[in-house]
Amino acid sequence: MCATIIPEKHMHYPVLLNEIISIISPQYGGTFIDCTFGQGGYSSKILEFSNTKIIALDRDKDTLKQSLDLKRNYENRFIYKNLKFSQLANLKLKNENIKAVIFDLGYSYTQIKDKKKGLSFDSKGELNMKMGLNEFSASDVINKLDEKKLEKIFKFFGEERESKKIASTIVKERKSKIINTENLVKIIESTKKIKSYKTHSATKVFQALRIFVNKEISELIYGLANATKVLKKDGTIVVVSFHSIEDKIVKYFFRSLSEAKSVSRYMPKNSPKKNLLNVLVKKPILPSHKEIKENPPSRSAKLRYAIKKQDVYEFETDILDKFKYLIDIENYSKKL
């Protein structure tokens, strides 16, 4: 979440960059997939090492401009696609020697500052929250979905304790007007009884809406599964996450494919799933005090990584069963 720029200095600050570089070792060359190109912080650093190649993806077409600078400097070593990372396997990468696939989840400082995207509470006008390649907006969700569904979205995607009251007030208010960003912030502020001194009252509902509008749960699950497919033996998946739902999914995915004891009741005994990944560090890697001081939004970042141990393309995972309760909520969008 919003952890790529030092806000006051408007300087680009890719989160946990040194840690990522030491994990993926670009000094030995190879092809790397940057699934969340953003302002190109990770891609630029990796391209500084000769014999590296980057395939960069981003769902936000506004990142194209930044990609053109890298294309000019590294014409033959840099490819950019305006694509969601859940589609990674469509790139026909089966025969590429992919050394690492990197995810830096959430949104960038540039995106949150872009008022048209409506990701922050001080945005004006129609609710949006689309990061790119979306099917519906936050305005559709708030103004069309029924009360119970709104409550579940706020509760499970935002961990908002007052989700029931907020959903009920939204449904009452929208009888007389189309709810926009300012209206939504006011509704949340006036409905919530539990105040936090650390975060804005609307933080959790805004997080929930962003996750729902951008289908971030299935994006992450399919992104991780496809990253594991396209990697070669000894390749690494690196994920930087910013909230507990993301970290829970990443942790489960890695654990389910790394532990000798299968966590899936559906898994055949001879499946290549067991021990497909090696998780060397069980606890997440966190930014140093220095990084947090220089770039405060990095404080919620958690880095996990895993190394692929076998050269298999197809494998089985029970991750969709495990997080079915979240996917079911994401599927409320079919009613829009």
Ligand SMILES: C[S@@+](CC[C@H](N)C(=O)[O-])C[C@H]1O[C@@H](n2cnc3c(N)ncnc32)[C@H](O)[C@@H]1O
């Ligand atoms: C935190 S920023 C990445 C910053 C980047 N590491 C850098 O150094 O500039 C996250 C980026 O991921 C993109 N993104 C989020 N979800 C995505 C998805 N499912 N597929 C592709 N890109 C995605 C966002 O549009 C945003 O540009």
